[in-house]
Amino acid sequence: MMKLRYAAASPFVRKVVVVSLETGLSERIERVATSVSPVKPNEEVARENPLIKVPSLTTDDGTVLYDSDVICEYLDTLHDGPKLFPASDAARWTALRQQALADGLMEAAILCRYENLRPEEKRWTDWVESQMRRVRGALAALEIETEAGALAAPLTIGHVTIGCALGYLNFRFAKEEWQMRHRRLAAWFDEFNRRKSMQLTAPRDA
Ligand SMILES: N[C@@H](CCC(=O)N[C@@H](CS)C(=O)NCC(=O)O)C(=O)O
Incomplete structure (x- = not known):
């Protein structure tokens, strides 16, 4: 199971979740509720993403990916449907x-x-x-x-x-x-x- 650092108000997190739903991958992603703010230290998040932002995604092999652009492009490689990142x-x-x-x-x-x-x-x-x-x-x-x-x-x-x-x-x-x-x-x-x-x-x- 992949793990997504998740916040329900974040439009960048939403991008990733929409992509996971559109590509049939949402069942493979567990959401980990995460609270970040520019003035609140969050050591747990910082260990995964030094920029201390959501979203970040931990893949099945334990690699941590950020930011939303990179995560979405990665997810697009995991399915066989029409690609959201066009090749041409x-x-x-x-x-x-x-x-x-x-x-x-x-x-x-x-x-x-x-x-x-x-x-x-x-x-x-x-x-x-x-x-x-x-x-x-x-x-x-x-x-x-x-x-x-x-x-x-x-x-x-x-x-x-x-x-x-x-x-x-x-x-x-x-x-x-x-x-x-x-x-x-x-x-x-x-x-x-x-x-x-x-x-x-x-x-x-x-
Ligand atoms: N370029 C990043 C932006 C992510 C971002 O700004 N996330 C906000 C939440 S919507 C955040 O984590 N803010 C905490 C902070 O800036 O300290 C992406 O595409 O993922």
Whole structure:
């Protein structure tokens, strides 16, 4: 049995779980509930992943893999179904670029979230604004991708990451109301979010 360091609110963990469900591997992965925060030491996690972040995956032979990109690509080698990391050049670079864009969106949103958790007198508004600019820029880029048909089937790691990033925004930044500004992307997400893998992994606070 593989072991996944798991947190129910993490969009990066969600990526891995969605991939495991889409590829039929979820039964081979045990979830280990893990709590991490930028200001809380966690020696147990640090021994496995010096960056002290989730997700990390311990494979059947005891190797520890991180981060979510590496774990997802590893899982994609373990099944015989359609691959989420396309082998061919153009499709592969589109999927990897979309994954990078959505990873970046999640990273910026999470940095804002951590900033907003600070004691009030230690918060830096310019920092939050700068991160939110990236979030909004990524959303605008994704709207263009949707318009250009770049989010059409077949399913790739790019789509999974975008789905998890948008799900995270709805979970933590509902006030942004990004759907009002990006109608096509919103329609794509509504459809994508109906997948069983997405329904089973909706983010929640531990
Ligand atoms: N690049 C990493 C990012 C993982 C990440 O930021 N995870 C967050 C939870 S959503 C975390 O562990 N944060 C703890 C911290 O930053 O101290 C990945 O793709 O897995």
